[in-house]
Amino acid sequence: MTAVESRPAGSLAPSSTRPPARWPLRARLLAFVALTKPRIIELLLITTVPVMFLAAEGVPDLWLVVATCLGGYLSAGGANALNMYIDRDIDALMHRTEQRPLVTGIVTPREALVFGLALSAVSTAWFAVLVNPLSAALSLAAILFYVVGYTMILKRRTAQNIVWGGIAGCMPVFIGWSAVTGTVSWASLILFLVIFFWTPPHYWPLSMKVKDDYARAGVPMLPVLASNKTVARQIVAYSWVMVAVSLLLWPLGYTGWFYPAVAAVLGVFWMKEAYGLQSRAKRGLSGAKLKEMRLFHWSITYVSLLFLAVAADPFLR
Numbered sequence: 280m281t282a283v284e285s286r287p288a289g290s291l292a293p294s295s296t297r298p299p300a301r302w303p304l305r306a307r308l309l310a311f312v313a314l315t316k317p318r319i320i321e322l323l324l325i326t327t328v329p330v331m332f333l334a335a336e337g338v339p340d341l342w343l344v345v346a347t348c349l350g351g352y353l354s355a356g357g358a359n360a361l362n363m364y365i366d367r368d369i370d371a372l373m374h375r376t377e378q379r380p381l382v383t384g385i386v387t388p389r390e391a392l393v394f395g396l397a398l399s400a401v402s403t404a405w406f407a408v409l410v411n412p413l414s415a416a417l418s419l420a421a422i423l424f425y426v427v428g429y430t431m432i433l434k435r436r437t438a439q440n441i442v443w444g445g446i447a448g449c450m451p452v453f454i455g456w457s458a459v460t461g462t463v464s465w466a467s468l469i470l471f472l473v474i475f476f477w478t479p480p481h482y483w484p485l486s487m488k489v490k491d492d493y494a495r496a497g498v499p500m501l502p503v504l505a506s507n508k509t510v511a512r513q514i515v516a517y518s519w520v521m522v523a524v525s526l527l528l529w530p531l532g533y534t535g536w537f538y539p540a541v542a543a544v545l546g547v548f549w550m551k552e553a554y555g556l557q558s559r560a561k562r563g564l565s566g567a568k569l570k571e572m573r574l575f576h577w578s579i580t581y582v583s584l585l586f587l588a589v590a591a592d593p594f595l596r
Contacts, residue, residue, distance in 0.1 A: 302385050310380035314363055314391055315356030315398070323355050323451045324348055325583050329590035330455035330470060333533070336593045339459050343410070347458040350405040351451060354418040357398030358425045358447070364391040365430050373492035406454075413457045421450035438501040441486075445478030466533040469524060470589070474582070476521035480514040480553065481578035484571040507569060511553075511560035514574070518553040522546035525585065534589075535596035541588035545581050552577050 299307065327347060331339045363370065363381055367388060370376035380386040386394075399422050406415035429444030449471045456467035483501060486493060487510060490502040502510050525546065529539035552574045559569050 297384060299385055299387055299390070306385060310383075310385040311394060313380050314360040314386065314394060315352070316359040316363075319359065320352055320355045322579065322582070323448065324351060326470070326474060326586050327351055327451040327455040329586040330452050330467065331459050332590040332593060333466065334456045334459035334464075343458060346405070346409045347414070347455060350402050350410060350414070350418065351454065353398050353402035353405060354422055355451075357395050357400075357402055358422045360391055360395030360398060361422075361426045362430045364388055364395055365426070366434075367391075369435075369496035369498060372496040373489070375489055375492060410458050411461055413461060413463075414454050417450055417454045417457060421447045421454070424450075435498060438499050438504050440498075441482045441500070442479050445475060445482075448478060449474040465531060466528060469527050469531070469533075470586075472524045473521060473585070476517050476524060477578065477582060480517045480521070481575065481582075483510055483514055484556065484573075484575040484578075486510075487569070487571040488575075507560040507565065507571075508557075511557035515550075515553045515557050518549055522549060528589075534592045537595040538588045538592040542585060545585055549577065549581050 302310075328344060331344055331347065363379055366376075367379075367381040370379050371382045376382065381388060381391055399419075402422075403415050403419045406418050425444070425447035429440065429447060433440040433444050452470045452474060453463050453467055457463055486500040487502040487507060490500065493500045494503045501513065505513075522542075525542045526539055528534045528542075529536075556569070556571060556574050
């Protein structure tokens, strides 16, 4: 492995010199929405709502679901805005992020900072007042871990950044469960671990695709420092643990027959894709022939269907 140079935050100016005030109002509003990374938040909500159904052993209070989802959006949106504020220098160096609002200059760094802090504060108060204090504490912990633990400490220093930084993305499971029960449980811990072990094999294929971007920006993602063969081997290892953990809900008595059946079938398809990627990497294929994005796209389908099975299981026991 070779060392990757770390770059200080804020070292690059925006790519556009157009003052923010000169942008159309609609474009400015859309830029602030973009700061929250809505597509990522959709994935977080997919893991929150089904857990609420499992915790309630049926249909949870619908107002509670709405309150939890809105609070989750505000929380994750605040964390994402702060992430973009801190990472604006490396975003300017990567093709896939060069159109983000802070890089184009449509939003100023100060505006993004205030926006991110405001959303984080409002989301914490929202959870505390409309959901419960435990959910508020878990939401705040997720923000701090993502912004400080991942973005500020891990991302530019270690190839294990996405492994441990992914903990923040696991927190919606705890938040959904605690919103319904006021506690956390072994069931929520199992689903937390499913997301924890899912995150690296979900994100590393994308990192393989854009590793030149990460290398240019000085971010030591594993595919930048290791060969495709090594990364694929790690993906297979994490995949086996993820599938095994996903099956633990049934023997521990938290689900009926439906969830483990779906989890087993999905696990078979997942491992087929993971081993397919490893086989192509072993043969030295690269570029379009490596087809690493097949696993990335499948990983989103996998987690969506798995958690839909979590939500459906209470009705099929």
